[in-house]
Amino acid sequence: xxxxxxxxxxxxxxxxxxxxxxxxxxxxxxxxxxxxxxxxxxxxxxxxxxxxxxxxxxxxxxxxxxxxxxxxxxxxxxxxxxxxxxxxxxxxxxxxxxxxxxxxxxxxxxxxxxxxxxxxxxxxxxxxxxxxxxxxxxxxxxxxxxxxxxxxxxxxxxxxxxxxxxxxxxxxxxxxxxxxxxxxxxxxxxxxxxxxxxxxxxxxxxxxxxxxxxxxxxxxxxxxxxxxxxxxxxxxxxx
Numbered sequence: 001x002x003x004x005x006x007x008x009x010x011x012x013x014x015x016x017x018x019x020x021x022x023x024x025x026x027x028x029x030x031x032x033x034x035x036x037x038x039x040x041x042x043x044x045x046x047x048x049x050x051x052x053x054x055x056x057x058x059x060x061x062x063x064x065x066x067x068x069x070x071x072x073x074x075x076x077x078x079x080x081x082x083x084x085x086x087x088x089x090x091x092x093x094x095x096x097x098x099x100x101x102x103x104x105x106x107x108x109x110x111x112x113x114x115x116x117x118x119x120x121x122x123x124x125x126x127x128x129x130x131x132x133x134x135x136x137x138x139x140x141x142x143x144x145x146x147x148x149x150x151x152x153x154x155x156x157x158x159x160x161x162x163x164x165x166x167x168x169x170x171x172x173x174x175x176x177x178x179x180x181x182x183x184x185x186x187x188x189x190x191x192x193x194x195x196x197x198x199x200x201x202x203x204x205x206x207x208x209x210x211x212x213x214x215x216x217x218x219x220x221x222x223x224x225x226x227x228x229x230x231x232x233x234x235x236x237x238x239x
Contacts, residue, residue, distance in 0.1 A: 021060045083157040085135060086142035094156040097166050098212035104168075105206055112206040113175035115165040116219040117182070120198045120231040122161035129193060137191045141199075144185050149178070164219075172205040172236060179203050179234045187232070200226035204237035 081093035089097075104110045119125075119141065126134040138161065145155040145163060154166040165182075167175050179201040186199045202223025206215050218237040226235040 018060060018064045021063075025056050025060065086139055086157050088142050088146070088155050088157045088163070090156065091158050094154075094158065094164055094166065095212050097154055097156075098215060101166065101168050102206060102210060102212065102215070105210075106208050109208075110169060111171045113167040113170045113172060114204050114206065114215055114219045115167065115175060115179050115182070116158075116202045116216070116223045117163050117165075117179075117186075117199045118223055118227070119161035119186075120200055120227075125194055133191070133194065137189075137194060137197065140189050140191050141186065141197075144189055145182065148182055148185055164216075172203065172239065175203045175205065176234060176236055183232065183234055198232035200224075200231050201234040202226060202237065203234060205239060 081089055081096075083090045098114075101110075101112045105112050119137070122134065122137070125137060138157070141163065142155065142157065145165060149155055149165055149167075152168055153170075156164045156166065158164055165178070167178065170178075183199060183201055186197055189197045191197065200223055202219045202221065202225070204215055204219040204222060210218075222235040222237040226233045229235070
């Protein structure tokens with residue numbers, strides 16, 4: 001019996017699993033009740049049946065509580081790594097992913113690139129149109145990034161108007177192509193009453209000796225070089 005309950009929780013969501021377990025238990029109870037009325041069970045068996053059903057109810061309840069605790073823990077972890085405004089992952093998550101991908105680079109030689117981008121003139125947008133419009137711009141940019149990166153890539157909001165895209169298994173030429181495509185897509189965004197949006201991009205390919213901080217710094221320097229050269233452009237960090 002406990003195996004059935006454990007199996008139901010493995011294959012179904014918690015609430016559905018508990019409903020299935022209760023239906024199964026109810027069916028057994030009705031069969032036992034029918035057997036009692038037909039005289040298949042004597043009075044001496046009723047106490048054992050009551051203990052049986054009580055123990056099984058306890059199994060169902062305990063498993064449900066354990067699964068709910070696990071779900072709540074996972075939801076709390078997800079919240080800790082999510083930017084509440086855009087729904088993208090946040091800087092804390094970025095640091096964890098970079099640590100993991102840099103380990104893969106050092107151990108297996110798998111390439112890794114990083115794109116940083118910063119909206120041009122975002123302060124002027126907030127000043128002219130208010131923070132509500134600014135928030136809509138940030139959400140539109142987040143949706144644009146998610147729509148145009150691969151499933152294996154990770155779009156992140158670092159804070160303010162600065163975003164990042166982690167590109168596993170990607171060398172610098174391919175990362176530059178993606179950054180240019182994203183730059184063009186940002187230019188196509190429409191967020192009334194803002195007339196035109198643009199962003200400056202910095203791209204860096206990781207070295208085996210890089211730390212998350214050094215990789216971020218190199219991409220950041222490339223991004224600010226794009227700002228100094230007139231904005232709305234892509235610049236690469238030296239290899």
